[in-house]
């Protein structure tokens with residue numbers, strides 16, 4: 001064939017055609033009695049969007065249930081065009097959906113929250129494994145070691161601040177109950193973690209939230225206690241912080257305690 | 261655990277496997293009879309989709325390790341993009357090798373395709389022009405991948421819905437040439453051969469008869485759907501009769517090759533796929549060349 005395209009320009013043109021329909025490639029495709037070139041190209045163009053839409057459906061089942069199949073498909077198609085995949089696994093394809101919703105539908109803040117919450121659940125599900133600390137370990141902390149001690153969170157632990165009732169929708173879906181309406185609410189930070197391969201979450205009070213954020217910022221336990229003085233009387237701080245640590249360890253949030 | 265009586269039927273060949281699907285994790289670990297009288301499923305090995313286990317940890321790797329204790333595994337990937345004009349994705353290869361070190365698979369396979377360029381991944385097995393340029397390009401990359409992994413890989417023929425005007429080779433000439441140039445193995449998907457024979461109008465037996473015997477190391481069987489004029493490789497149906505007939509032809513040519521059934525959608529209970537696998541065992545036994553049927557006493 002005269003002017004046969006080399007591999008690279010051929011792939012550029014086919015990809016441009018499949019992603020955006022903006023390259024004319026029909027002349028390069030064999031048409032025969034079985035099917036013409038455009039029918040043949042359409043199989044690929046349609047399969048591309050359907051496959052990724054399926055991925056989004058399985059990553060965001062509650063969002064899908066809340067807004068319905070038609071609106072979800074429209075959202076999915078706009079997402080697929082705005083965020084073509086650049087990772088080897090479809091596992092990460094949907095990671096920008098909450099951000100996409102925030103920009104595409106700024107009046108629907110609560111839906112973006114729901115997407116962010118569902119995505120975080122996925123992160124918790126297959127985050128790296130790590131040892132979990134046993135409660136007995138607390139008995140071996142020397143009195144003078146508490147101040148400098150650093151608390152290492154399990155890699156599956158997430159903190160997520162939402163301004164909606166998104167977690168209530170996810171809970172309802174899991175219990176196969178009717179989904180409540182999605183609505184905005186005062187900002188609230190949620191703790192998500194994994195235990196026995198199951199995903200757990202709970203709302204954090206302002207003190208515990210500050211303490212966990214300090215843990216995440218790699219502060220020593222003494223500095224964490226100092227932060228808590230903003231809400232808690234100085235003579236109560238140590239016992240309150242130790243109580244929080246005990247609960248985190250029991251819930252399997254903590255991988256280890258580090259001492260210098 | 262006592263072996264399932266059907267295990268005997270696989271002694272004359274290297275085994276019959278299934279694709280590992282999350283829906284079957286518990287059934288695989290519990291055996292066919294829940295309770296005390298557990299026996300093993302008559303499944304000789306399982307094929308995992310490599311990308312599904314390229315995650316940090318949690319349930320996917322937990323189940324992978326537990327199932328690997330019970331069944332030999334082979335790895336099958338979809339994102340090597342061996343035909344892409346982008347450079348090979350080093351980060352992907354590192355993950356693939358790490359997974360292979362965990363799984364110790366007998367085979368690592370991917371497809372004769374490309375999945376994207378310029379850093380994009382369309383997550384589809386896109387068709388290649390069957391040209392000498394593409395043969396050389398792919399063969400060079402396969403050798404690089406094999407050197408990196410320290411293991412020969414297998415490449416699978418894909419279903420396709422279009423061909424390029426400037427292709428100079430038939431599909432069977434193309435994949436045989438790559439296998440020879442790169443010294444890699446072939447994973448023959450019998451359904452894909454059938455699908456392509458319908459979509460591009462050729463005799464599927466001609467395809468099979470042209471493939472060098474020594475290159476074929478694994479066989480896939482699957483079902484498909486009809487979409488207007490074209491046949492689509494959907495993997496959502498039982499293996500249909502024309503694919504079984506073509507499998508019988510492949511067994512007559514290649515002898516006993518590890519064979520598995522792929523089901524990616526409308527996934528039935530494990531027992532149903534195991535029963536389908538028994539059909540493959542019977543067809544294989546009935547069509548093996550005489551010598552291969554003789555089992556040492």
Ligand SMILES: [Fe+2]
Nearest residue numbers: 416449480522
């Ligand atoms: Fe296949």
